[in-house]
Amino acid sequence: MSIWVRIGDFITSVATNAISAVIEAVRTVFEGDVKTRRQVAFSIAMIALSAKMAKADGIVTQDEIRAFRDIFEVPPEEEAHVARLYDLAKQDVAGFEGYAHKLANLCSDGQPDCHLLEDILDGLFHIAKADGHVHEKELEFLARVAEIFGFDEEKFEQIAMRHIEQGQDDPYRVLGLRRGVSLADARSRYRALVKEHHPDRLIAEGLPPEFIAIANRRLAAINAAWARIEKNLEAA
Template sequence: MNSLLFLVLVIALYYFLTKNYKTSNYQHIRPGRKQQLQGALKDHEAGLLVALMAKVAKADGKVSELEAQLIGLTLTDIANTFEEATHIREELKAIYNREKETFENTLMIAKQYVQLSRSNYPKRLGLIEYLLNLAFIDGEFSAAERMITEDIARALEVCSQDFERLVARFQAFYAQKNTQKAMTLANAYALLGVSQSASFDEVKKRYRALVREHHPDVLMGQGAGQDIIDQATEKLQEINEAYELIKKHKGT
């Protein structure tokens, strides 16, 4: 069973999206302080991001359980950067539900996103990395998912070499995971630091705490070096695998 890999890359996605804006700053996600929404949310970076998430999640005709979990966490974290976070999250959810029903405006949304990040190529590259993570999260990268992420990357003016490099990295990672020995149940409980008699609610609480503790995007925001960020990402992959194994064992 595929584990919930790279979860941390989307819990606080907005850390990728926050630097060096000179115009229309109110249209950008701004972590670290609550912002008040000005204008329509669909035209804000948050709305555009969620719209592109919806296109990729539904590209193969279905939204898997893992994709749904990742999307839910992302909606919550983005909404928490706004005042009236609960209301904003509902609006973001509505955007997601609406945009997953059509692909006709995909390139238009991507081009609108470019206008908000014209001088920040790494920001757009980070968005593509996130979208690829979403596409790969269930362990499969379908032809439809490749087509739509490639189209979005082109519309975001991400060069093909960078796109292919990211795809190859995800493919190599999943290939390696498939050849590794499966984690034992005892190791999974030990890794999460809970006993086998713990309730699933206790396991889930501990899991979420560990995800926050080893969040590479948070470390990135704190100025941590790449080696530390890479170690945190690897650790979270193990945590996610352990959680999925325990979840299956408990029949939830």
């Protein structure tokens, strides 16, 4: 069953106009089905947080809406449910921290090696950069969400480097490597990252197949960084 059908059924059953209440209801409604709970919670998180972030710099641009739809391939019959959630969330920026904390529990139910929170940040970065620039307010929003999700500054920078240049364009920082690393150690790190972020593995953890574009873009960024590092080290 498509994740959108599940979300549609879920939204119909939850009579509320508060996005935080919708997120709170996910754990109860899908109790006993961890994978579905993660898929639904992840999807709602992407809808709600992307709407909040798009509003963070004071305006929701057409580029951001197109980027949103680039990630969300929503069937026409389910668009009304998604639009309802998006409209609820984009009313203002206030309130995102509360349900970001709730979403931080996505990976706390028996699966410590879980990447859904990183998937959410990658998706948000994709939307933030859609108009050609990640604005200061958007970056502050993303950094705060990352902090709530438990990522330290180094990890946030590693994620950010896959999407935007922060000073020097450095592929080593994309892979979390120090300059001076050996070719063997760099290759080992690269292979570990490819295995860790392979789309099939992420789907098994709970990433809805409808959002696989996020995982594919991340893997492409990792591959591109490795290609530059490998060329540099082999020439040394």
